[in-house]
Amino acid sequence: MPFTALNFPIAASDPLGELAWSKIAHVETQHETFFAKAGMTAKAKGDQDAHRRKAGVPIILHDELKSEPGSEVRVRMRKQLTSTPRSAYGTITNYGTASMLGLEEPLNYYDMAVKLGLLKHAVGNDSPDFYQHYTSIDMEQDAEAALQEWLVENHEEGILDCLYEKYPYFIQQQLSASAVANPNLYYGEGATAQDEVDQSMIFDANEAMRLRSFAIWKKLNPVKIDGKTCFIVLADTFVCTDLRQDAMFRELKDADSRGSDNPIVSGAIGVYQGLCIWEYQRMRTMTSGANSANIGRIGLLGADAIAVAYGSRPRIVPRVETAYGDRWGRAIRQVFGASRADFLESDDSATTQQSSAEWRVWRKAETFA
Structure with a gap:
């Protein structure tokens, strides 16, 4: 056959x-x-706890x-309830025997769209x-x-x-879709505009502490590593070089994170005061405005930032x-x-951003042929 x-x-x-x-x-x-x-x-x-920062x-x-x-x-995102005995809203209904009829607090929802x-x-x-x-x-x-x-x-x-x-x-x-600048935008040493940033306003240990203070004071969602909370900083090579040259940073970095095998820690150039600092080449500079090529754009990330x-x-x-x-x-x-x-907010009148910030500092960039 x-x-x-x-x-x-x-x-x-x-x-x-x-x-x-x-x-x-x-x-x-x-x-x-x-x-x-x-x-x-x-x-x-989808297991976020409404009453505890996760x-x-x-x-x-x-x-x-x-x-x-x-x-x-x-x-x-469901907003937390705001009525407490210390507030002016419905004060007498939050304690004692006063009636709550007609004085209920409405639930408030915010939302975001991923297009x-x-x-x-x-x-x-x-x-x-x-x-x-x-x-x-x-x-x-x-x-x-x-x-x-x-x-x-x-x-x-x-x-x-x-x-x-x-x-x-x-x-x-x-x-x-329109580009929207980060609602949390700050400049080195408290400058309020790009043209105010000069060569002294680099990313050093003191500026890193400003990032840490902002993250804690503004209640950014923390990243949890080895049982500790921290925040992630992304910066380009020249911004990181300025930081590496700071004596205080060199002395104190990694003081409480040595031996960690978590990739967020092990891949960072250093952990300083709860900041995991990463060198990332895709981080951008400004393309317009005063000294645009020398303005580094640092990213500060908490949990659920993107x-x-x-x-x-x-x-x-x-x-x-x-x-x-x-x-x-x-x-x-x-x-x-x-x-x-x-x-x-439902009518787009207010924005809540508790996960990230952009920090603009001077970077001592080199030009290589």
């Missing part, structure tokens, strides 16, 4: 053939970002993955059947790896956009129309969104 050839039922471009890779890529994309490797991300659990991590991941339709993910957008990119080349003879490189594998690296990079940039501008760049462009939502897994898509075989291509696409945790 002659041998009958049977075709494999799942082609290379069939969605069934991509599901396993796609799921792995989704997890890898999350784990490959700087923030994930530094231990600064966690899945959303320590957590700066970036919360919402894995919606098409569980419900919609172009954005809403996160709510979802489509992030995508493609690579390709002409005459794949001809040019494959020029190299032994697996072009499909290399293309998919390059696209995944691109996606990771743009996830990081999008998350950083949230710290500075509330929404990622592609959400601003795709959905016409919410990230995934509307789909990353998906590799082959080019279908090949121009009679003259064009080969691969693309990656993902529905993804993020937002700084600016909680707005």
Whole structure:
């Protein structure tokens, strides 16, 4: 009996053939970002306690993955009740036998929206059947790896956009969402504007203490590490170099954190007075205004500072129309969104931000040819 050839039922471009890779890529994309490797991300659990400040991590991941339709993910926050025997509101109803009928305090909710957008990119080349003879490189594998690296990079940039501008760049462009400066914006040594910042206002031990005082006084949500609470500081190389040259910082850093294997601590350049200070090259400078190139933009992060939502897994898509075989291509696409945790009142008249701040200081930048 002659041998009958049977075709494999799942082609290379069939969605069934991509599901396993796609799921792995989704997890890898999350784990490959700087923030994930530094231990600064966690899945959303929704178990916040209304009466007790809960320590957590700066970036919360919402894995919606098409569980419900919609172009954005809403996160709510219930405000604490304000009526107490010390307040002017309903004072006599908070103690004793006075009637509370008609004097109930209404519940007050704030909310924030994580808008979802489509992030995508493609690579390709002409005459794949001809040019494959020029190299032994697996072009499909290399293309998919390059696209995944691109996606990771743009996830990081999008998350950083949230710290500075509330929404990622592609959400601003795709959905016409307006950039919003961080409500907690401060300058070195108490300056009130960028043109007041001079060469003496660098990030040193004293300025680090200002960040710590702000975080505690303004009740930023703390990050919990090894049973202790702290806050995370992100700064670029030149800002960190200024700090490293400070004698007080060198003497006291890591005094209470030696031996920790927590990635937030072990990867930091130092832990100083409850601040885990990280050197992060993507941190930005100003692009306009006085001395813009010398103004470093430090990020101060508490828990739940940024919410990230995934509307789909990353998906590799082959080019279908090949121009009679003259064009080969691969693309990656993902529905993804993020937002700084600016909680707005129902009528958007007030904003509560208890998770992050931006600090602008002078940086002694070097120019290397």
